Amino acid sequence: xxxxxxxxxxxxxxxxxxxxxxxxxxxxxxxxxxxxxxxxxxxxxxxxxxxxxxxxxxxxxxxxxxxxxxxxxxxxxxxxxxxxxx
Numbered sequence: 001x002x003x004x005x006x007x008x009x010x011x012x013x014x015x016x017x018x019x020x021x022x023x024x025x026x027x028x029x030x031x032x033x034x035x036x037x038x039x040x041x042x043x044x045x046x047x048x049x050x051x052x053x054x055x056x057x058x059x060x061x062x063x064x065x066x067x068x069x070x071x072x073x074x075x076x077x078x079x080x081x082x083x084x085x086x
Contacts, residue, residue, distance in 0.1 A: 003043055003060065003071070004043070005042060005043055005044035006042050006043070006044070007042065007043045007071060007072075008039065008040060008041065008042055008043070008071070008072040009037045009039070009043065009046075009060075009069045009070065009071055009072060010037065010038070010039035010069065010070055010072050011034065011037050011038075011039070011068065011069055012067055012068060012069060012070050014066070014067050014068055015034055015037070015063070015067075015068035015069050018034065018068055019034065019035065024066065024068070026062070026063075027059060027062075029051060029056065029059045030059040030060075030062055030063055032051070033046070033051070033056060033059055033060060033063065034063055034068055034069065036049055037063075037069050039072060040072075
C-alpha cells in the first residue's frame, strides 16, 4: 500500500503500549517511526526527520498490519483541530 505525503498517522492503544513496554520485535527504523507518529504531522515531514535513504514503506506497513499505528480519518483530524474544516 502506498501512502500520500499528506497522510497522517496516529498511534493506536496498542502502539501506545508498545512505546512503554517495547515487547514487539520491531526494526530500529520501525520503532523510531512509531515514536515520531503523533496524529497530526503529515507523513512527509515525519520522514524528513532523518530516516535517510532507508525505504520506510515496509516499516510503516508492518506497523499498520500489527495495529500499532492507523491512518487518521477526517474525524480524527477535526477532533485535534476543531476549527479546521476539510
